[in-house]
Amino acid sequence: MYDLAMRSLCASLLLVPLLMLIGCAPTRTYDVTVRNDLNQPITVWLTKNGPPPEANWLSPEQIAIGENPTDGRWAGSPVAPGKTAETGKIKGKFPNGTDAILRVYVGHRTLDEILAVSARDTALRVDKVLPPGPSNLIVREEGGRLVAVPAPGKL
Numbered sequence: 001m002y003d004l005a006m007r008s009l010c011a012s013l014l015l016v017p018l019l020m021l022i023g024c025a026p027t028r029t030y031d032v033t034v035r036n037d038l039n040q041p042i043t044v045w046l047t048k049n050g051p052p053p054e055a056n057w058l059s060p061e062q063i064a065i066g067e068n069p070t071d072g073r074w075a076g077s078p079v080a081p082g083k084t085a086e087t088g089k090i091k092g093k094f095p096n097g098t099d100a101i102l103r104v105y106v107g108h109r110t111l112d113e114i115l116a117v118s119a120r121d122t123a124l125r126v127d128k129v130l131p132p133g134p135s136n137l138i139v140r141e142e143g144g145r146l147v148a149v150p151a152p153g154k155l
Contacts, residue, residue: 025095028132037140050098100130
């Protein structure tokens with residue numbers, strides 16, 4: 001009994017700093033606009049590369065293993081050729097080392113098709129780390145690769 005109580009206490013003491021780190025993570029706001037300059041549709045997905053998991057920021061991999069689904073605002077949203085899509089302002093918690101990531105896939109893809117494209121920065125997928133605040137990006141092909149480049153102004 002004593003051994004079990006000591007293990008529980010030790011586990012709690014180790015967990016508290018982690019929870020404090022994530023709980024005190026700064027809240028950041030992102031506002032992403034993407035224009036599709038390809039001659040085919042793209043699928044865009046807004047996620048982040050670290051904790052804590054949040055409904056509007058889950059990756060395709062997190063959803064595939066059963067995390068709560070997003071509200072659908074930008075999870076796998078298709079964008080037709082020549083069209084522009086906007087997120088509006090989206091907030092999230094971002095502890096040190098966690099970034100907002102825009103994933104762009106060529107084609108109008110299902111979740112299974114998105115999961116099949118694991119290679120980043122190829123002809124089929126680009127991942128773009130986003131700074132907090134507004135991001136205006138143009139998606140196009142350069143040298144056989146998909147790129148998401150900053151727009152010269154508001155799209």
